[in-house]
Amino acid sequence: MSPVTPTEFMTIAAARALSNDDVVFVGIGAPSAACNLARLTHAPDITLIYESGTIGTAPEVLPLSIGDGELCDTAVTTVSVPEMFRYWLQGGRISVGFLGAAQIDRFGNINTTVIGDYDTPKTRLPGGGGAPEIATSCGKIFITMKQSRRGFVEKIDFFTSFGHGTGGDDRARLGITTEGPVLLVTDLAVWKPDPETKEFTVVSLHPGVTRDQVQETCGWTVRYAETVEETPPPTDLELTTLRDLHARTHAAHSGARPTAAA
Amino acid sequence: MSPVTPTEFMTIAAARALSNDDVVFVGIGAPSAACNLARLTHAPDITLIYESGTIGTAPEVLPLSIGDGELCDTAVTTVSVPEMFRYWLQGGRISVGFLGAAQIDRFGNINTTVIGDYDTPKTRLPGGGGAPEIATSCGKIFITMKQSRRGFVEKIDFFTSFGHGTGGDDRARLGITTEGPVLLVTDLAVWKPDPETKEFTVVSLHPGVTRDQVQETCGWTVRYAETVEETPPPTDLELTTLRDLHARTHAAHSGARPTAAA
Amino acid sequence: MAQFQDLAQAIAENIRPGDTVALEGFTHLIPHAAAHELIRQQIGDLTLIRMTPDLIYDQLIGMGLVKKLIFSYAGNPGVGLLRRMRDAVENGWPRPIELEEHSHSAMAQAYEAGAAGLPCAIFRGYKGAGLKAVNPNIREVACPFTGEALAAVPALRPDVTVIHAQRANRRGDVLIEGIIGVQKEAVLAAKRAVVTVEEVVEDFADLHPNACVLPRWTVAGIATAPGGANPSYAHGYYDRDNAAYLEWDKIAADRDRFLAWMETHVLKARPEIFQDRVAGLRRDAA
């Protein structure tokens, strides 16, 4: 097998954090690869929910959009989008929300709205979609994102969704009762918030990654947990399953017919 | 054919007020006989909605409850009860609401809640059900009810649903934009509100009914429109259709299997 | 996560004295078998919620198990009044009962708000209605854009919701179809949900994608109770027993006759009798 790429490592490490009993909200741009890898390996009964209304879906290939037909074909049920946001997300039925970001700060606050000023942006990004309420309504939030100085910034340009604010008990002070960001998986490391300050700290480095590499790709001074471990490498099963999933997906999206089509 | 009964006359006169383009909300206790008679005679395309969620229903026999199975079997679609009250009633999609009453006053205010004091009632009635919002959300309200001194009262014991209040522009002053009660069909007469005062006035007497009879069965001093006509008697088609409907209904509810059951 | 249990166990494990309980069903799929089990277990001091309290609430009230009723229409649908409830309200027999009365629209939207995780429902209603004066849980909110005064009621959040559904699959997902009422909302608004079903099937193959399905992780206990909605009905299984609703009006008219009926048909009965009751009401029974 060819060597594990950083992206594969990130996906596999994120998948491991999901369990069989989780009900996961897979928002736009979120790593549905990680969610489906978990389903295809150690968490076969995990419930995946896409904001298009598909509940308990089990796609054979990764959807390109969050509303591909296969999500509905394989779902336990498909509800309207208002119902999805009212009964299922706002109703507190989701245990884990998965978010990606264009910019993130050390407290897990996220920007996917604009680079630059809101009214005269340097880059107009797609916007938040479901993120503002995913960030506050799900039991906890997992974030996956590749590290870079452009993305890991001292100060985000726009608060698309709230993480831990300026740290400490900021969430509670806003009346938010959910945990917020509890896990950040990057191509280099696994981060978790410090129990007191809520600042993300590195808890494990992927094999071969140095502290210098982590700092070079991060716009703030990186803090480490007291004990920093090495992230366990992917197993053969994880890697094979992920690669097969991507191969099926690539074939389907490049215009070939889905193999499951009847 | 046997002579027309007062109840038959009432049902037929009420049915005539409905048209092909109407979307009618048939609440609990409302005269679904009149609505279905209209559908089976002059208004085949009328849309009947029962608050159980059945939209565009066409039952072969009259339902005993507002949620009998045949309402769903013959409906264009069946929606949840919250959707029924939110999108269809509150959303302003209903042209006519049909109400019955235990007590009514001269302004079409209705009581189906209690006789006597609310907290220590002489008779506890079922309550309003959908009526409070039917009365204000439907384009207009038709009421059918047999006349009696007990039912047609100077002052109702409880305002279950609002008609024209104390008359005049009372509805508008409460911010209600719909017409409210525009028709009252009884076993003796047809009543419509005076354009100015909104007090119900008799516009036609059923054949053979005297003004004395109307007054004897009404707790307030009856007013008459300038021209009082005779209500046109039922046609053979109307009467036959209504009697057939009741015969089918009686057979079905007394335990015999519905003839349409497959 | 849904546990498959027998009915007695599902009721005993999920409903406690003093709980706020919604046994829902809008004419269709009313959970009669579950209500009778609740009566047999004598779980009392209940606050009952339901838009259309009918026979089963008349029975629970008549047996003295109910402290308070939150409702919008208390009648025997198409027949008349609920005579046991009237006796409790008018005469305090067998015990006085507290009422919190709403309109259907308010109740439906309050369940909806409960399912949606909101503290209250805000809607256009109760204009000119007398209930505003007698129910302190009807308040007003001004729309922050138009200034319009809108009615507000607290969200309904039962401790337990009990419903009857057509079927579950082996994983524990539950299917409701036909007149679906407020059942989905009542289940999602509740802390726990107990579901009785006509049958358990292997899977829901070829089901319409937008059918009303409650995923297994929204339900606490599932009990098989064929015929369990009778004299209400289960769309696709058996018809409504309209004659029984007409008969109830006579049974409930008299305290002694009521108690005798309950003794025979509920206290000394078992959930299995429901299956026999619907035998003649099945579409394929002729």
Place this chain on the structure above:
Amino acid sequence: MAQFQDLAQAIAENIRPGDTVALEGFTHLIPHAAAHELIRQQIGDLTLIRMTPDLIYDQLIGMGLVKKLIFSYAGNPGVGLLRRMRDAVENGWPRPIELEEHSHSAMAQAYEAGAAGLPCAIFRGYKGAGLKAVNPNIREVACPFTGEALAAVPALRPDVTVIHAQRANRRGDVLIEGIIGVQKEAVLAAKRAVVTVEEVVEDFADLHPNACVLPRWTVAGIATAPGGANPSYAHGYYDRDNAAYLEWDKIAADRDRFLAWMETHVLKARPEIFQDRVAGLRRDAA
């Protein structure tokens, strides 16, 4: 009451310059054929509403027909940014565009409030979110029971909603199934609704009773437009053309290439071309 019309007539009779228009579809059933007809008729100064403005809004914006956009996620789903929209926002090309930006939850609930006849939607949202500071249409209301501060947004009430659906029956009732998105709410919230359908059938015999059907009296115009969702898809008819979404990223990257594409594929095209485009995407096409 639904009129059966050809697409050009349905668009011309129902959409006027300056209207507020929602062409809805959440990934599935996006009304591409109708949007292209709107572009051919050059109906401009539009305020467009949509949760997920994607290719068709990129096209309408790039052709200069849009004054304002009310939205919650403006991206080419799974691919990236909307390059024509970016050009309008960042550079004012071909004209500046006003933005009113919300979250998905806010938009979904605002459509729901529109369908429910309410002036605003009240929900638990926007806590700690930056949009509150830049969008004056995000306000707060206190729950009159708990005191909790809830977010409020105005109800969405389009002049016209345009959707694509699987089919209509001859009476004019419309069926939507699969991922149903916010289409029912968008139609019921609007003053007028235009629906394109894959086909018109005699009746909806044997349809599931709880399927999403819009009765004929909720729709103004119905036009048959087979393939009219392409490159989006119609569940049960043809698959999503994911390759076309990837290709759009290149077309929209350059103003000239965009204009040339629009000239060939929209301005000089006819609604009938959609049928050909989906020929290879039908499940039975292999």
